Amino acid sequence: MKDLRNILLFVLVVASIPLWSDSGVLLNFVMTALYACLLAQAWNVLGGFGGQFSFGHALFFGTGAYVQAIAQMQWGLNAWLALPLGMAFAAAVGAFVGALSFRYGLKGSYFALVTLAFAEVFRIVATSVPFTGAGVGLMLPLRESAANMQFGTRAGFVWLMLGLVTLALGITAWLRHSRFGACLQAVRDNEDAARAVGVDPFRVKLAATVISAALMGAAGAFYVQVFQYIDPGIAYGPHTSVEALVGAIVGGMGTLWGPVLGALGLHILADLTRNLFGQLPGINMVIYGSVLVLIVMFLPRGIAGLGVFTPGQWLRSEKKGERS
Amino acid sequence: MFDVSILFPSVLNGITTGAVYALIALGLTLIYGVLHIINFAHGASLMVALYGVYLLKERWGIDPYAALLVVVPAMFVMGYALQRGIINRASHGKDENILLVTLGLSIVLENLALLLFKSDTRTIDTAYTLSTVEIGPAFIALPKLVAFAGALITAAVLLLIVQKTDLGRAIRAVAKEKQGARLMGIDVDHVYAMCFGLGLACLGAAACFLMPAYYVNPQVGNGFVLVAFTIVVLGGMGSFAGAFLGGLLIGVVESLGGLLLGESLGQVGIFLIFILVLLLRPQGLFGAKA
Numbered sequence: 001m002k003d004l005r006n007i008l009l010f011v012l013v014v015a016s017i018p019l020w021s022d023s024g025v026l027l028n029f030v031m032t033a034l035y036a037c038l039l040a041q042a043w044n045v046l047g048g049f050g051g052q053f054s055f056g057h058a059l060f061f062g063t064g065a066y067v068q069a070i071a072q073m074q075w076g077l078n079a080w081l082a083l084p085l086g087m088a089f090a091a092a093v094g095a096f097v098g099a100l101s102f103r104y105g106l107k108g109s110y111f112a113l114v115t116l117a118f119a120e121v122f123r124i125v126a127t128s129v130p131f132t133g134a135g136v137g138l139m140l141p142l143r144e145s146a147a148n149m150q151f152g153t154r155a156g157f158v159w160l161m162l163g164l165v166t167l168a169l170g171i172t173a174w175l176r177h178s179r180f181g182a183c184l185q186a187v188r189d190n191e192d193a194a195r196a197v198g199v200d201p202f203r204v205k206l207a208a209t210v211i212s213a214a215l216m217g218a219a220g221a222f223y224v225q226v227f228q229y230i231d232p233g234i235a236y237g238p239h240t241s242v243e244a245l246v247g248a249i250v251g252g253m254g255t256l257w258g259p260v261l262g263a264l265g266l267h268i269l270a271d272l273t274r275n276l277f278g279q280l281p282g283i284n285m286v287i288y289g290s291v292l293v294l295i296v297m298f299l300p301r302g303i304a305g306l307g308v309f310t311p312g313q314w315l316r317s318e319k320k321g322e323r324s
Numbered sequence: 325m326f327d328v329s330i331l332f333p334s335v336l337n338g339i340t341t342g343a344v345y346a347l348i349a350l351g352l353t354l355i356y357g358v359l360h361i362i363n364f365a366h367g368a369s370l371m372v373a374l375y376g377v378y379l380l381k382e383r384w385g386i387d388p389y390a391a392l393l394v395v396v397p398a399m400f401v402m403g404y405a406l407q408r409g410i411i412n413r414a415s416h417g418k419d420e421n422i423l424l425v426t427l428g429l430s431i432v433l434e435n436l437a438l439l440l441f442k443s444d445t446r447t448i449d450t451a452y453t454l455s456t457v458e459i460g461p462a463f464i465a466l467p468k469l470v471a472f473a474g475a476l477i478t479a480a481v482l483l484l485i486v487q488k489t490d491l492g493r494a495i496r497a498v499a500k501e502k503q504g505a506r507l508m509g510i511d512v513d514h515v516y517a518m519c520f521g522l523g524l525a526c527l528g529a530a531a532c533f534l535m536p537a538y539y540v541n542p543q544v545g546n547g548f549v550l551v552a553f554t555i556v557v558l559g560g561m562g563s564f565a566g567a568f569l570g571g572l573l574i575g576v577v578e579s580l581g582g583l584l585l586g587e588s589l590g591q592v593g594i595f596l597i598f599i600l601v602l603l604l605r606p607q608g609l610f611g612a613k614a
Binding site: 053100101104106108110112113114116120121124125238242246281282283284285286288289290291292296297300 | 362410413414416419420421423424425427428429430431432434435436437438439442443542546550553554586589591592595596598599602603604
């Protein structure tokens with residue numbers, strides 16, 4: 001209940017921002033920060049709660065993005081119908097990759113490498129087949145209206161993104177309190193022990209992959225609606241995979257607010273460096289990489305692990321750390 | 325439409341490319357296969373070594389093959405320092421952390437290169453860059469032939485180090501039983517760092533052999549990371565002979581894939597092999613059943 005109250009509070013505060021400010025800079029910041037939150041939360045479902053580290057989450061992002069673009073441009077679907085379709089396709093890809101990997105018992109670094117390999121395969125295929133626009137990419141025609149999910153102002157996108165983030169937060173809260181979430185965390189902490197008490201690790205991990213992939217697909221679809229362009233490098237390149245996992249890890253894996261904090265923190269950091277150094281190529285990623293290394297070195301539980309925000313959780317994970 | 329005269333040069337070309345892949349994979353198989361350190365920064369480290377070779381040639385006119393004397397020790401030192409100073413400290417004894425730290429390192433290295441050198445693709449010019457050697461009906465670029473020989477020698481040297489020296493014995497001991505090795509008075513952290521240094525030294529050698537016929541840009545390592553992991557898994561973890569053969573095989577697959585499917589789709593073959601091997605035969609083609 002406390003989680004639901006906090007989520008509601010978060011939603012109300014963020015939703016009100018476009019009502020009292022029409023600063024384009026601020027709204028753009030809120031929108032991109034929410035987008036980063038969604039990526040981190042999507043990764044957190046599988047990586048944080050499931051303990052399966054994917055290095056290729058762009059696989060689901062790109063699939064959602066391409067379906068969103070192709071459904072509108074080639075199948076003539078409305079953008080609002082394309083969004084769930086994109087999520088469904090991403091989930092299907094997730095089910096496929098998850099089923100293959102977990103059926104053959106891949107975990108740890110192997111799982112990370114296989115997801116990365118799949119993302120690369122999709123990237124190369126997307127550069128080679130005609131219906132993705134090959135290397136040129138797809139340009140979504142501009143038809144500005146809320147019915148086409150192309151809002152005239154940033155406020156519309158902020159509310160849409162907030163809706164998706166709320167969905168992700170709701171799912172995360174559900175993972176924290178439901179039977180399924182408990183099973184998932186049990187599998188993460190000790191798969192053999194979980195199996196011994198009657199949890200089916202394959203099904204649990206597969207379900208987590210599907211949920212995570214669907215959220216990632218939603219992020220991809222949103223990307224296409226905002227930037228109206230997608231190409232294989234953006235869709236399946238490593239950048240999105242990295243952004244998703246760094247956000248979740250920096251914030252704190254397996255927590256409700258960690259990925260939000262992590263994504264927001266990194267986002268502010270990236271903005272600050274852009275103001276300090278100007279548009280130097282690569283400086284953002286240097287900072288992402290350094291923060292990742294420093295966090296793993298000094299704060300393996302992420303920002304949320306500091307205990308400032310969720311003291312109870314911190315204590316629990318502290319005890320767990322001693323046992324293992 | 326298909327005659328052997330196209331196939332043969334393609335296979336030969338694949339084998340020489342594969343030798344360079346093998347060189348890169350040899351370093352990884354030492355790090356990943358023997359010590360189970362998942363070095364995600366392997367490709368980025370290769371990129372650093374390639375820039376080293378490039379700078380030595382452009383600034384001081386040092387021949388890439390002469391640069392072996394500088395680049396190999398320099399990469400060894402970098403590897404030792406990275407493992408001892410950063411990776412080991414950040415691992416907290418968990419594999420996942422190593423994976424994340426090396427991923428972070430690769431991002432930092434790659435984008436520092438982007439900051440310093442921009443994203444331009446650079447090449448070097450040597451007297452022998454365009455020389456070819458005739459083998460049967462095919463022509464092979466001389467630098468690729470040298471790389472082939474270099475890969476063979478490096479594999480042999482690595483095998484000697486691991487089999488015959490005290491360091492090699494220590495590496496094998498640590499790989500088998502870390503606690504036991506520590507009790508026998510082996511400095512485990514030192515052995516890990518030496519191992520990592522050796523792995524990166526291999527990359528230094530690979531960079532020197534690769535540069536005359538190849539190019540460097542900040543992203544160049546990306547293409548090699550998955551290829552190198554593919555070879556290591558294909559050849560069986562920690563097997564030098566396996567990595568060598570696996571490298572050749574992957575080179576041929578890529579070359580034939582490029583011939584049959586076109587340049588861009590050719591690489592798909594490598595990743596599909598990787599996925600299939602991981603799923604169906606994780607002990608590798610040449611490895612014993614675990």
